[in-house]
Amino acid sequence: MLVLLVSFAFGFGYALSRIGLPPMVGFLLAGFVYNIAGFVPPSGLDLVSDLGITLLLFSIGLKLDLKGLLRAEIWASATAQILLTTGVLSGLLLLAQNVLSISLLDLSWPALIILGFALSFSSTVYAVKILEDKGDMSALYGKLAIGILIIQDLFAVLFLSLTAGKAPSLWALGILALPLLRPVLYRLLDGSGRGELFILCGLFFALGIGAELFALVGLKPDLGALVVGVLIAGHPRASELSKALFGFKELMLVGFFLSIGMTGLPTWEMLAAACVLCLVLPLKTGLYYGIVSRFGLRARTSLFSSLTLTNFSEFGLIVAAIAVEQNLLPANWLLVMALAVSISFAFSSPLSYYAESLYQYFSSWLRPFDPQRVHPWDAPIELGRARAVIFGMGRIGTGAYDVLQEEFGNAVCGVDHAPASVDANRAQGRNVLLGDACDTDFWLKLKRDEDLELVILAMPNHQGNVFAVHQLRNHGFQCTVVAIAKYQEEVDAFTEMGVCSAFNLYERAGAGLARKALQGCALRHQSEDSASGQ
Incomplete structure (x- = not known):
């Protein structure tokens, strides 16, 4: 089955890349087709998927400017977006419930709010992949998008902690002492050379010290990988470590995209509901744009960051899964969310890749909205003589x-x-x-x-x-x-x-x-x- 799944992933990834879409869309499609064909997922696929997300967050931490998260254009934008998008999408779902007589919409008002909250997230996995492919992780709009996603992830962790039915142990307070380990981590990194020991050192930091330590004290393992990545981000070899782990991360993330398509067998009604949800993505883009542009950013930067975030998130799937476990959502909504996430990636990919062409086309409409006082990092420059x-x-x-x-x-x-x-x-x-x-x-x-x-x-x-x-x-x-x-x-x-x-x-x-x-x-x-x- 593993050979068959790899063949599906390669075939669909290759086919989609030939028509200008990123391979990740092909991996999602491969997961759905594999599932619909009735094949059994290989054992260990979920483990590979989890490792991919853990390494992804660790690599984000290695490049993360912690002080940058405290900038108003990041934390305020992310907070306002979560609250506003949750309210707007919950309202739209309530309106649809009153207008349409569909069994899927037979939900309580707390379920509608949770669903709106789950749909307000954008995908960290998708955004990082797109930005890395375009080489824009260090661009202002890329850093803005990643910062907003990190704040969103913190909201998700807070929700998971409140609804998981158990609080972190008292030992979780010991996490505050982690910065004291930085000299030890630096010394281990310095002494690991540049071969396979160097790669194992990175895996030990991400999985052993980060993910496993946080899991032991009742915190989210992925958050631990992110925190440890931030701890060693100041080391001169942090960028080298990120590049060394790049291949492992990319390969394991293929498992993540495949696993989304194997959540279950959808019905036509679920597929229609997912497509309708994706119709509100332009509204989500507009909300992002309206919020981000209020912080002195030019139309191009606001548009690029908004297009990068025009999708639904894997964290939305996790939120929906927890809600299903707590009997706050019907189980069929988990499949609808999985379909919506997949379709949103396919919808958003061309927009992100052709963002510059879109900006050129709409620039005459967008430039009048440029702020009079431009953010100093976003002001166009002249080279001089x-x-x-x-x-x-x-x-x-x-x-x-x-x-x-x-x-x-x-x-x-x-x-x-x-x-x-x-x-x-x-x-x-x-x-x-x-x-x-x-x-x-x-x-x-x-x-x-x-x-x-x-x-x-x-x-x-x-x-x-x-x-x-x-x-x-x-x-x-x-x-x-x-x-x-x-x-x-x-x-x-x-x-x-x-x-x-x-x-x-x-x-x-x-x-x-x-x-x-x-x-x-x-x-x-x-x-x-x-x-x-x-």
């Missing part, structure tokens, strides 16, 4: 900056969308500005400077670099453009677009290593010749 500009100031971008500074002096400018990266580069004396090369408004405000000679596209996401190339051409910039690439097909794509040079990282790394080796040989021969001459 630069002769060389580098987009993406990671390790590749900073290396290129230092070399170009020898040629162009102070006429070199770096641009990055991550505030932390900008601050780190400025602290080292580089001229780096906060901006997003995937932002249409950024290019609209950018003046064509006749002094600009060179643009280097060093952003980690290929689609972002492609978008920047199109914008440079559309706005008439006449300069040399060089872009990085990881695969030959990316090099070919840049060549077709007229990019002067596409730098294949892996090929050029080998060439650079060979040149360094030859230089070392030459120096050794010179040293030997000088020694023999003496």
Whole structure:
């Protein structure tokens, strides 16, 4: 059965990816088809699913800025959204109950409120996957979306604690002493090397210290993984650990998406109810947009964060499951919720992937709503009189900056969308500005400077670099453009677009290593010749 399930997952994931949808939608569909065909789910699938979610929250913690959650645009937006969306959706369900005579809507008013509360959540799993695929985890709208989701998750944990029928043990107070373990965790991470022991160290932190410890004291295991991730987020190797666990997390999350489709066998009435619920997703987007835009964020940032959150959540499923156990909801609503979550992912995926095109189409309607006082992290910028500009100031971008500074002096400018990266580069004396090369408004405000000679596209996401190339051409910039690439097909794509040079990282790394080796040989021969001459 395991081989059959893997075949289903690959087949549907591959098919959906060919038509422009993310593979996760194919995994959801594979779970439903597998279930409808009458096959028995393999043992251990739920365990794999739980591990995937635990590792996901651990990886979020590794990248989480705890101080950022205290910003009003995050905690206030999340709180207002939960309350407002719960009220609106509960009201709509009550209206439908009075208008339609459907057995599914034969619910008490507490059940309607719980259902509205479950539908108010957005999916952390989905949002992180989308943001990672687009390379926008560090973008302002990505950090805003993740921050709102973390606050939502805390609401879910509070609900689970109140309805689970048992309170955390007194030992849960000992969790407050966890920060005292940070030096020990740092030392373990430092001494784990870079091989399989390093990966096991990350798994031990997430599953052993985080999930298991919280479970022992009556708290949610996933919350423990998140907390431990936050504890070690300040370690220099935290980003490396996140990348090392990436493959494990991705593989196990496939089990999560498959398991959603195996909740049960739905009826046509349940499928119709799930589709009707998904019709209110645009209303949910509008509520997000209206709330987030009140905090000085531009229309583009508000729209992007809202589209990322336009879905229903796996936490909504958990809330519904607890309500069913407590006899607050009929059991058939759990299947309706599972269907609604799955359909919402399929509905939201194209919106998230084509968010920039949607913004360009609706920008004339949205820009009049831009605030007069823009959030300082969200204000479009101008480059000034630069002769060389580098987009993406990671390790590749900073290396290129230092070399170009020898040629162009102070006429070199770096641009990055991550505030932390900008601050780190400025602290080292580089001229780096906060901006997003995937932002249409950024290019609209950018003046064509006749002094600009060179643009280097060093952003980690290929689609972002492609978008920047199109914008440079559309706005008439006449300069040399060089872009990085990881695969030959990316090099070919840049060549077709007229990019002067596409730098294949892996090929050029080998060439650079060979040149360094030859230089070392030459120096050794010179040293030997000088020694023999003496």
